[in-house]
Amino acid sequence: MWWIHYGFDYNPLDIRPTDNVVGLxxxxxxxxxxxxxxxxxxxxxxxxxxxxxxxxxxxxxxxxxxxxxxxxxxxxxxxxxxxxxxxxxxxxxxxxxxxxxxxxxxxxxxxxxxxxxxxxxxxxxxxxxxxxxxxxxxxxxxxxxxxxxxxxxxxxxxxIDFPNEDTIIEIINQRLDGKLMFDEEFLREIILMNNRNVRSVLIELNRILDELEHPISGKITKELIGIKKIESYDSTQNSIIDENIKISPQQAMILEKLLGNELTIKQLSELTNLPYNTVSKQISRLVEKGLLLKKEKNKRVYYSINPAYLSVIMKKFGK
Missing domain, CATH: 3.40.50.300 (P-loop containing nucleotide triphosphate hydrolases)
Known part of the structure; x- marks a missing residue:
């Protein structure tokens, strides 16, 4: 939990709704x-x-x-x-x-x-x-x-639409309360990469922070991320986004459970009530399509949504 290193009692970049919105x-x-x-x-x-x-x-x-x-x-x-x-x-x-x-x-x-x-x-x-x-x-x-x-x-x-870049930066800085700072240019790149979707931006920032060693004294820059070779950032920089990508009903069930989460195939099988082999097969297809990222942690393989595709996935869920 990266936030405990900065005196927070909870994750300030939590994606769940808050009663303190900015810029609206x-x-x-x-x-x-x-x-x-x-x-x-x-x-x-x-x-x-x-x-x-x-x-x-x-x-x-x-x-x-x-x-x-x-x-x-x-x-x-x-x-x-x-x-x-x-x-x-x-x-x-x-x-x-x-x-x-x-x-x-x-x-x-x-x-x-x-x-x-x-x-x-x-x-x-x-x-x-x-x-x-x-x-x-x-x-x-x-x-x-x-x-x-x-x-x-x-x-x-x-x-209501997605906020502009300046408002999103204000939201992030307000939540971090000066205890942790991102380089503004780098932050703007992340915002644009996620199509100004605040939830998507927060998910990506959490993913980045989870991969770093804490506490961090200076600003978090692109160079710092590059040294750590964070898959979630590096792999999406050169992604070609297919807005018309097709998602099967089973894949939609899996993606819905992965919103804001990193889960194993076993966990997804339990959450979706789908057979393990079925989930494994659909996960492989989603990875091939570029919709999912995978990483090994504690000798287990975890899957998460590729931030570059998050806005596309959300549009599909929102019909």
Whole structure:
């Protein structure tokens, strides 16, 4: 764990959503305004651009004014929304209930994964004023799992894209808090190599830092990486990216488990419920296509996603 050498209690470059986004001020204002106005609205943009982090940031700032109810469609696609909202609406005491005075904001993340019945419940809750605002989040601008009457009720659609280079550098420097620094020119190369996808950039930086000896006193430069011959960086510098590369359903299962992870064939077999030989065969094909990198660690072979292909893979998952 490289971060313990710099006094961090956790990985500051963790790819999971955070409630402290940088560089999205204008979009944050639009989202906040839509919530305060009591709208049904959609926030859409590519995987890894910060949609969930933005929702968490806004939620944290509004938690004194609203009850924020966040539900993810990947985790609970068929959830009973009415039951969840009623729980949030009333405070349970031993023998009685007290109604919360704060209005409820319902956030449905990964909207494309919810069943149509859940969307209908959300509309009913909004129409009956059980919820103040309905905040929808997904990759695409087009909502395919809702009725025309629901879609016509959407007040606005807010687009979010990957941040520019300067903003991504600001994000990284803020997280590292001056305890560790990358050469800016080298950092810009990594950002461009990963098509400004923040999640992809963080995965690549973690991979680089995992390979180095710590602590490091000076800036991390391309020359330092070159000495260490880090496969994840060197091998992607001269990659020719095939945007139309085909991925089979089994390969997609494997790639999904590898997002942000380094895993062995045995681990992937257990996580995907696919036979070991099947995973081994598909891994070989993915390596041949250039989608995966492999390295030996503790006498085991680990596989990870080639950062150069991460944005392509994410687009395929996001349809």
């Amino acid at each position: 001020g204008d979009i944050e204002k639009k989202v906040t305004r839509s919530i305060e106005n009591g709208e049904i609205f959609l926030l859409y943009g590519p995987i890894g651009c910060g949609k969930t982090s933005l929702a968490m940031t806004v939620s944290k700032k509004l938690e004194n004014k609203f009850i924020i109810l966040y539900i993810n469609g990947e985790e609970t696609p068929n959830i009973n929304l009415i039951k969840q909202v009623n729980r949030a609406l009333y405070k349970d005491f031993i023998i009685f209930k007290i109604k919360n005075k704060k209005p409820i904001v319902l956030i449905l993340d990964e909207l494309q994964n919810f069943s149509e019945s859940v969307i209908k419940q959300a509309k009913a809750l909004y129409d009956t004023r059980k919820i103040h605002s309905l905040f929808l989040i997904q990759v695409s601008e087009i909502i395919q799992n809702a009725t025309p009457s629901f879609i016509n009720r959407i007040h606005r659609k807010i687009s």
